[in-house]
Amino acid sequence: MKTFDNEDKLPPVPLPALEDTCARFLEWSRPLLTEQEFAETEAAVQEFGQADGPGPKLHADLVRYNADPTTHSWLDTFWPARYLGRRDRIALNANFxxxxxxxxxxxxxxxxxxxxxxxxxxxxxxxxxxxxxxLPAAVTRGRPxxxxxxxxxxxxxxxxxxxxxxxxxxxxxxxxxxxxxxxxxxxxxxxxxxxxxxxxxxxxxxxxxxxxxxxxxxxxxxxxxxxxxxxxxxxxxxxxxxxxxxxxxxxxxxxxxxxxxxxxxxxxxxxxxxxxxxxxxxxxxxxxxxxxxxxxxxxxxxxxxxxxxxxxxxxxxxxxxxxxxxxxxxxxxxxxxxxxxxxxxxxxxxxxxxxxxxxxxxxxxxxxxxxxxxxxxxxDTATVTLSVDEFGVDEVKRLRMSPDAFAQMAYQLAHRRAKGFIGATYESIATRQYLRGRTEAMRVVTPEVLRFVSVMDDVTASPEQRRAAFRAAADKHVERAKQCQAGAAPEQHLWELQLIQKRHGAALGVPEEPRLYETPGWLTMRDDYLSTSSAPSTSIRYFGFGATSSRCIGIAYVLLPDRFNLYLSTPRPVAGLMHTFAEQLRAALRELRDLLEER
Missing domain, CATH: 3.30.559.70 (Choline/Carnitine o-acyltransferase, domain 2)
Known part of the structure; x- marks a missing residue:
């Protein structure tokens, strides 16, 4: 089989239904919001998605674009706008x-x-x-x-x-x-x-x-x-x-x-x-x-x-x-x-x-x-490397846990202990099983994550309760990652609708940006405290990129059979918090491994 033989056989990136995207957006943003912030966000989403609202008009234009025979993916214009449209420097900010x-x-x-x-x-x-x-065409789990x-x-x-x-x-x-x-x-x-x-x-x-x-x-x-x-x-x-x-x-x-x-x-x-x-x-x-x-x-x-x-x-x-x-x-x-x-x-x-x-x-x-x-x-960019060499991917798998879920839960626990709260967390999920597929934006914080970090620091909780909360949060993480792999995630869909409004909203009857994009839900869910991505390969020691905002910690992690290697970056003014996070993270990784081993 030639390198590109599978390309025409790959399915297109699924375009989610608007009502599904709106529901998922509310579900994904809710754990980060107060009751009042969620009520405000929910009202704006209902206004956006109603039959005569801006959402259906913008989505209909995207459906038409997606149906065009020359279109490979409904994200064809999204990716250039996202990457090529950024106006800041790409050195350190975007290159990896x-x-x-x-x-x-x-x-x-x-x-x-x-x-x-x-x-x-x-x-x-x-x-x-x-x-x-x-070059052999890439395949994962039997899927090209x-x-x-x-x-x-x-x-x-x-x-x-x-x-x-x-x-x-x-x-x-x-x-x-x-x-x-x-x-x-x-x-x-x-x-x-x-x-x-x-x-x-x-x-x-x-x-x-x-x-x-x-x-x-x-x-x-x-x-x-x-x-x-x-x-x-x-x-x-x-x-x-x-x-x-x-x-x-x-x-x-x-x-x-x-x-x-x-x-x-x-x-x-x-x-x-x-x-x-x-x-x-x-x-x-x-x-x-x-x-x-x-x-x-x-x-x-x-x-x-x-x-x-x-x-x-x-x-x-x-x-x-x-x-x-x-x-x-x-x-x-x-x-x-x-x-x-x-x-x-x-x-x-x-x-x-x-x-x-x-x-x-x-x-x-x-x-x-x-x-x-x-x-x-x-x-002005502070960085640190962290190598946890007591265990790695093989050990985590032996303990019946997804290595990525294990790492992500450790990040949440460490962030809570370092800063006193849970913040919005981004994770990149690959979607190359689709025609010209790239990545999907996953948001890590769920109600199960909130319960997990709370139980872990509850002095009255038993080891069994902590393990149960840990596994429930990890299972939810894996479930959400599979949603993203299936193209069922809300952020990029809503983002592209926002870009459509900017490009030709007036012609579609949406002359002003919908209120949804000013809500606490949209702004808070995308205001990263942690921006994460993984690289599972024994060919590399470290992987890295810059932080994405003035208070964000960029976390690039290499999952190796016998260790976890991480490169963290953040703006210099908040370097102290990053170093505290790194210390808490090393401890959290060990603590969670020990918790799984206790049974």
Whole structure:
């Protein structure tokens, strides 16, 4: 079976009935509201959903759109609006990272170049297999998954726009079929270099050729002053769009330089530093030296001086599950095996040339200002890693508990103990079993969660009562996750109806935004105190992203057979609460494991 053979056979993302969405919205928001707030929200929902109300008019337009033969999913316009429409910076705010597992590099004089060459060789092999549709189509529990996102792994770049960004990518009208690019862009010391990784005849360069090319880049990067134009990709999107236009207007060579970066298969970032520990490596992968990055690029492989490596991913077309599959494949097998599979041959040192920009004083000032602003933004973000190595996924499964439910209940208990209350919690749920499926937004807090955290801290409760409350909350969590996997969740549906009203509400008879979107239910349910996502893979040590609001803790967790590894992030002003949460979380994970073991 070819890579994309299942795509046309996948069912479309289900479009929920409006009345079901309204009912679920009330159910999901209620645990976070006072009686008065819920009454206000319920009244607005009834007004929204009544026969002559705004909800049916907006939903009818969505039904018409979904029925159009050219529509793949009723979320086709939602995803660009959600990701490409955001106007703040994407660096740290939206991009995410994975820290790869260690690879033994003993005996190598230059572990950085060796590791980078291995990753490039394996990634080029992945592209070769993808182009020829020799990658196995993904399947989970017997159900095929969409492979569509794989089309955005290579030669894909987000382009800033004044109102909404766009994406430059292969498999598009402008670039039909796979990318024909033969090069990557390597960043070193703030300078960018084009390096061919596929020869003129279509064969990838051998591992030794790639090593020789990287050594030349390394030498050249040290020999010239840094341009560090990558700092510009940390700017707010409209600001970067305006600067990019000035860059293009200044000199024709700048268009060629941008074209080289934007069409490159991926970026490789060589860093001089050796991370002191896992936290330092994670922080560098998340934001690091922005002059040595191009955050708009879909995939950037980052390699440190000692060979420690990871990946930074632009999120607009790629979700974690696709990147995990890519990373698992790239990190499995020897570089010699990858080279042989791709048909790599010895061709000599690859073609290398610097990617240079012509700058005036104004653009140099913009680059310097962007560098200072982003360095401060990174410094204003507090982070911590947490590794619970007494037990992991295998142990939790042995205790007849969903590992994700176990972790999520520990988050709720720790948050209650750290802050004294339960707050809105987001979890990303994959929906790739549908045509062009991506993710669904799950809200974790339920009445069962409220009872669970209350019973856990009730000194009069017996162990049996605590276990019962724990399992009831976990079971409800699993049930809700299955709802999300089935496309039966309210938030994205209501969000898209809100966007429809903004786009052409007047023509539909809904000239003003419905009151529902100003209710305590809508605002409170989406005001995250915890934003969570998981990455089940033994190929990575840590996974991470930035917090989503001024008081949010971002929690990225890797579920490993023998441990839980977590990366937490939050704005610096509330760092103390995050550290308290981390301490409570470590204790809660152990406490809940012990509680299940007592029987």
């Amino acid at each position: 990272f994975f820290l790869f597992r260690d690879t033994p590099l003993r005996g190598f004089a230059d572990p950085q170049v060796e590791r980078a060459a291995r990753l490039i060789t394996a990634a080029v092999n992945y592209k070769t297999r993808l182009d020829e549709e020799r 998954l969409s492979m569509e996102q794989n089309k955005f792994l290579f030669s894909t770049t987000r382009i800033p726009g004044p109102v909404q960004d766009t994406v430059r990518a292969p498999y598009s009208d402008e670039m039909p079929g796979p990318s024909t690019a033969r090069h990557v862009v390597v960043f070193h010391h703030g300078n960018a270099f084009r390096m061919d990784v596929i020869g003129p005849g279509g064969h990838p360069y051998s591992l030794d050729d790639v090593i020789a090319g990287l050594r030349q880049v390394h030498k050249a990067g040290l020999a010239q002053p840094a341009t560090a134009a990558g700092h510009l990709t940390t700017m707010a999107r409209a600001e970067w769009a305006a600067t990019r236009q000035r860059l293009l207007a200044l000199n024709p060579g700048n268009a060629a330089a941008l074209d080289t970066i934007e069409t490159a298969l991926f970026c490789v970032c060589l860093e001089d530093l050796t991370p002191a520990d896992d936290l330092a490596a994670c922080d560098q992968l998340l934001h690091g030296d922005s002059g040595n990055r191009w955050f708009d690029k879909a995939v950037s492989l980052i390699v440190f001086a000692d060979g420690t490596a990871g990946i930074n991913v632009e999120h607009c077309e790629l979700d974690g599950t696709t990147i995990l599959s890519f990373v698992d494949t790239v990190l499995t097998g020897s570089p010699e095996e990858h080279a042989a599979q791709s048909g790599a041959v010895t061709q000599g040192v690859p073609a290398i040339e610097p990617v240079t920009f012509v700058l005036d004083d104004s653009l140099r000032a913009d680059i310097a200002a962007a560098a200072r602003s982003f360095a401060q933004f990174g410094a």
